[in-house]
Amino acid sequence: MIDNMQLCTFRLGDQHFGVDALKVQELIRNQPMTRVPLAPASVRGLINLRGQIVTAIDLRSRFGLPKLESELEPMNIVIRSDEECVSLLVDQIGDVLSLEPENFEAPPETLDEAMRPFINGAFKLEDRLLLLLNWANVV
Amino acid sequence: MDDTELLREFAVESQEHLADIENQLLTIESQGDAMDVSLVNTVFRAIHSIKGAAGFMGLDTLGGLAHRAEEVLGRLRSHELRPTSVVINTLLRATDRLKELIDEVECSNGQDVSKHIVDLEKILAGELDAEESGSPIIVGGHEIAGNPTTPPNASAKADSSINDILQLCFDCLEQIEHDLSVLDRNSDDRNAVENAFGKLQELNAVADDLGFSQISKIACAGGKLLAGIHTGTFPMDPQISESLGGAIKVLKKTFQAIQADGTEGDEDHQFTVDFLEAVLSVKVPRNSTSPSTTSDKSPPPVKSLAASPAETKRAERSVSVETAPTDQAGSATKEAKTELAKSPSHDSGADTTIRVDVALLDKLMTRVGELVLARNQILQFQSKIEEPGLQKAIQRLNQITSELQEGVMKTRMQPIGNVWTKFPRLVRDLASMCEKQVRIEMEGKETELDKTIIEAIKDPLTHLVRNTVDHGIEKPEVRRKAGKPVEGCLTLRAFHEGGEVNIEIVDDGGGLNFERIKAKALEKGLISSEEAASMPEREIGNLIFLPGFSTAEKVSSVSGRGVGMDVVRTNIEKIGGSVDLQSRTGLGTTIKIKIPLTLAIVPALVVAASGDRYAIPQVNLLELVRLENQIAKPSIEWIQGSPVYRLRGRLLPIVSLRTQLGECSIEEIRRSNSLNIVVLKAEDRQLGLIVDRILDSEEIVVKPLGKHLKNIPLYSGTTIMGDGRVALILDVVGLAHAAKILTKNKDRGATDSATSSELRRANERSLLVFAVGEHGRAALPLDQVTRLEKLSRHLVEQSHHREVIQYRGEIMPLLRLSGHLGQPDGANWSELMDVVVYTHQNRSVGVVVDQILDIAACRFEANTDGNIGSLGSSTPPSIVIDGHVTDVLDLPTLVASALA
Numbered sequence A: 001m002i003d004n005m006q007l008c009t010f011r012l013g014d015q016h017f018g019v020d021a022l023k024v025q026e027l028i029r030n031q032p033m034t035r036v037p038l039a040p041a042s043v044r045g046l047i048n049l050r051g052q053i054v055t056a057i058d059l060r061s062r063f064g065l066p067k068l069e070s071e072l073e074p075m076n077i078v079i080r081s082d083e084e085c086v087s088l089l090v091d092q093i094g095d096v097l098s099l100e101p102e103n104f105e106a107p108p109e110t111l112d113e114a115m116r117p118f119i120n121g122a123f124k125l126e127d128r129l130l131l132l133l134n135w136a137n138v139v
Numbered sequence B: 001m002d003d004t005e006l007l008r009e010f011a012v013e014s015q016e017h018l019a020d021i022e023n024q025l026l027t028i029e030s031q032g033d034a035m036d037v038s039l040v041n042t043v044f045r046a047i048h049s050i051k052g053a054a055g056f057m058g059l060d061t062l063g064g065l066a067h068r069a070e071e072v073l074g075r076l077r078s079h080e081l082r083p084t085s086v087v088i089n090t091l092l093r094a095t096d097r098l099k100e101l102i103d104e105v106e107c108s109n110g111q112d113v114s115k116h117i118v119d120l121e122k123i124l125a126g127e128l129d130a131e132e133s134g135s136p137i138i139v140g141g142h143e144i145a146g147n148p149t150t151p152p153n154a155s156a157k158a159d160s161s162i163n164d165i166l167q168l169c170f171d172c173l174e175q176i177e178h179d180l181s182v183l184d185r186n187s188d189d190r191n192a193v194e195n196a197f198g199k200l201q202e203l204n205a206v207a208d209d210l211g212f213s214q215i216s217k218i219a220c221a222g223g224k225l226l227a228g229i230h231t232g233t234f235p236m237d238p239q240i241s242e243s244l245g246g247a248i249k250v251l252k253k254t255f256q257a258i259q260a261d262g263t264e265g266d267e268d269h270q271f272t273v274d275f276l277e278a279v280l281s282v283k284v285p286r287n288s289t290s291p292s293t294t295s296d297k298s299p300p301p302v303k304s305l306a307a308s309p310a311e312t313k314r315a316e317r318s319v320s321v322e323t324a325p326t327d328q329a330g331s332a333t334k335e336a337k338t339e340l341a342k343s344p345s346h347d348s349g350a351d352t353t354i355r356v357d358v359a360l361l362d363k364l365m366t367r368v369g370e371l372v373l374a375r376n377q378i379l380q381f382q383s384k385i386e387e388p389g390l391q392k393a394i395q396r397l398n399q400i401t402s403e404l405q406e407g408v409m410k411t412r413m414q415p416i417g418n419v420w421t422k423f424p425r426l427v428r429d430l431a432s433m434c435e436k437q438v439r440i441e442m443e444g445k446e447t448e449l450d451k452t453i454i455e456a457i458k459d460p461l462t463h464l465v466r467n468t469v470d471h472g473i474e475k476p477e478v479r480r481k482a483g484k485p486v487e488g489c490l491t492l493r494a495f496h497e498g499g500e501v502n503i504e505i506v507d508d509g510g511g512l513n514f515e516r517i518k519a520k521a522l523e524k525g526l527i528s529s530e531e532a533a534s535m536p537e538r539e540i541g542n543l544i545f546l547p548g549f550s551t552a553e554k555v556s557s558v559s560g561r562g563v564g565m566d567v568v569r570t571n572i573e574k575i576g577g578s579v580d581l582q583s584r585t586g587l588g589t590t591i592k593i594k595i596p597l598t599l600a601i602v603p604a605l606v607v608a609a610s611g612d613r614y615a616i617p618q619v620n621l622l623e624l625v626r627l628e629n630q631i632a633k634p635s636i637e638w639i640q641g642s643p644v645y646r647l648r649g650r651l652l653p654i655v656s657l658r659t660q661l662g663e664c665s666i667e668e669i670r671r672s673n674s675l676n677i678v679v680l681k682a683e684d685r686q687l688g689l690i691v692d693r694i695l696d697s698e699e700i701v702v703k704p705l706g707k708h709l710k711n712i713p714l715y716s717g718t719t720i721m722g723d724g725r726v727a728l729i730l731d732v733v734g735l736a737h738a739a740k741i742l743t744k745n746k747d748r749g750a751t752d753s754a755t756s757s758e759l760r761r762a763n764e765r766s767l768l769v770f771a772v773g774e775h776g777r778a779a780l781p782l783d784q785v786t787r788l789e790k791l792s793r794h795l796v797e798q799s800h801h802r803e804v805i806q807y808r809g810e811i812m813p814l815l816r817l818s819g820h821l822g823q824p825d826g827a828n829w830s831e832l833m834d835v836v837v838y839t840h841q842n843r844s845v846g847v848v849v850d851q852i853l854d855i856a857a858c859r860f861e862a863n864t865d866g867n868i869g870s871l872g873s874s875t876p877p878s879i880v881i882d883g884h885v886t887d888v889l890d891l892p893t894l895v896a897s898a899l900a
Helices: B003-034 B037-057 B060-077 B085-103 B114-124 B127-133 B156-185 B190-210 B213-230 B238-261 B270-286 B291-296 B309-317 B323-342 B347-352 B358-382 B388-411 B423-433 B451-472 B476-481 B514-523 B529-534 B537-545 B565-574 B629-635 B732-738 B748-763 B891-899
Strands: A005-012 A015-020 A024-028 A043-049 A052-058 A075-081 A084-090 A092-099 A119-124 A129-133 B413-415 B438-443 B448-450 B488-497 B500-507 B578-584 B588-596 B601-609 B612-617 B621-627 B636-639 B642-647 B650-656 B675-682 B685-691 B693-701 B715-720 B726-730 B765-772 B776-781 B787-792 B796-799 B802-807 B810-816 B832-840 B843-849 B851-858 B878-881 B884-888
Touching (some): A005 A075, A005 A084, A015 A092, A043 A084, B037 B060, B060 B085, B060 B114, B085 B114, B238 B270, B388 B413, B423 B451, B451 B565, B629 B636, B675 B693, B685 B732, B693 B715, B776 B878, B787 B802, B832 B891, B843 B891
Antiparallel strands (some): A043 A052, A119 A129, B413 B448, B488 B500, B500 B588, B578 B588, B621 B675, B642 B650, B765 B851, B787 B832
């Protein structure tokens, strides 16, 4: 962690998160989805992204947060992992920020046990904390 | 290009070199002393290029091994060594090791290859060879044809140093070619001219040293042309470029010939020299400012020119006649071209093919799939917009897209020969292990298959070939006694037929021992003794595909562990193929495999459940049954809470797709008024899957499941529907497991008897048995029956004094069978009557029978002449089914006579 990190930021409830921008393939609006019965609860469905089939993961469900209010449409952050693509459903997408490693800190002890695997730590911004998503554990 | 990339490139290239070596070595071995030297040369060259590249990359271990192998090959080439099986074996093992090393090229250095090197060195020292065949034949002082300047008794050492020099020459030629291509683009690049000139001189010097006069002449003539350009005497132009390019190719070929057998070859390259000089002579006078430089070095007098020497001479001197020599030059170019075309150089192959990453092709395929979808969407608009220009454009788009799709599909196709290449070696090794003599023949190597399928059939095919050598073909003495040639023959055949690829593995061996198979099957409880007694040979043969079957008297290291053939069948069925076996005792066995052309696109039935679409591969599909209105509820019967349906007398377990998807309980189907049942085959069981709606059958492009969904047994993949939405592909076997229709620890007895009865049915005719009148029984061949219906008696109407019924939107005449056969009606006046629907030329006829009793499989040969077609209605032949005499009727005859 010597160079600045480029993070693609997003909001989930009242928390702000960031994910390594190099891993993000694209950001897209809510897409028509095919649901998958019997799949884990966090899998919302399958999206056809220009011929590539992308599994959509509901981050709220993954983090144990309540469902998004029905009138709001989630956004997709498409992440390229290994061979396949996975889309993360989030409430809102923010800017891409370049962050200095000095501002980074490991997750606080008080962080919820269930959330712990998904968070690498936090960047201390002026007005808020930005949690660094451990995408490998999420997808 | 970084190092790892270079290494990878090297590995791929070397594997390609090695790929053919095995078979070439085997051919050399089979030819014995009369071996084809050019073949040895080919192997030699392949090993040599590996050695060269390995040296360049610093792969010493690899290079060392290749070097020893090369030396042995060198001895073979010069007839100092005979291609005995010991020598070939050692070489084969060495190439195996080379392959291993190349597979893990990064850590090849430091690997232990000493054993192979020692073996090879023993051969070089004449030790190994002596063991087998006495003294090695050394053809000392073997005269190398046509080139007195080559040291006549070049030792292996000298050979290798010559090879190093040759490698240098090849590099030079590469460099010159590169420079020429630079000059083609930019004719003023003086650097390139200078470089090319320098390299050519270097070549000239080397050739002079070694006494290769032809090369030296060509290099000299080419050098003059370049010198002219260099001094600005004349500019570079396409003609010069072409002539030089041609000359370089000739040089390359000559060097290859030198590398192969130490001579420049028999061809006279004088015409190349003459051609270069002719070009030069045209150029020089034109804007000659300082002709002295070139004319000083002027070429040696032309000795002979194929076309007309006089003309060349005139051209040399005349300034004015420019066209004539140009024409001549043109014809010479042509000559050079045909010359090049004739030569079996691999340059031409390298020019027309390139290596492409499969991932890239897959991506391309995905994109084309998307394009097809977009095209389909546009096609939907076509009818709405009346604009001739647009219509035309859409049509064009449509056509181009289809062609593109086809083209991309083709890129994934590979000839089946790619899998077969390893078989000759396999057969040879196995045969010598089993002390048999087996020859392998291949037909249809070029038959193409999708890459994924090629991968999938590799193992089953290997297994079958192995089995054939081990069990199929007899030992020489047995064959001799049987009056067959001592050498057994194994034929691999592949061809396209009916949209499928057929692969046949044929041997002329002993065939199957049906009695032994039968006994074994009985012993293992796979069939019952009654079944065994009546089983035709063909079915007995197919018993060997049952799990846990092996008749090999002793388990050899080759095969016979009882886990062979069933795995073969499972693997082939997994990719939608089928296996069949035919054998005649004493004459041999034929195994026929049918597989689809591609896995990427499969025909499927699209169904709906809970508002979602699912695709079911057609391979698993047997039939569709729709139960409507009041019939639905009584038709489904319940055993301990599990629904079943009587499908032609057999109980079909019923599974609801919605239940399996966790949407509702199975009890739900009690409430539905109509049911759609998709009858599916899962391994050897059948099941009826209830779906909400049956939509369509279409060709789907199979895409893999993401890792989150891989563990769900119900799905085997995903696909994209015409509207761009994703649909899941159902895994029928997984579904059957989930529904507990298939269990992991199968009740073998039940399963296998089901299989064998299925096998039996394949060869026999199924009969639909029903009651006629009060006590009579009659039967109809099931394959003549279109459908079986239960229809309400109230729906029967009259038309032209005939009973008719409205059925599926048409008026269907009814035929009461009892009445027709002169029997009283069965007096079964229940609400519903059993109707056998027979469709002929799009017309349906309903045959009303009193009661459908059973479906029985029966062989006709036993009791009749086996000719059902001739059975009239007047004197139907009779057979015994389940202890009752049953008349066998023929539906077409019956209907024809009744409606006449």
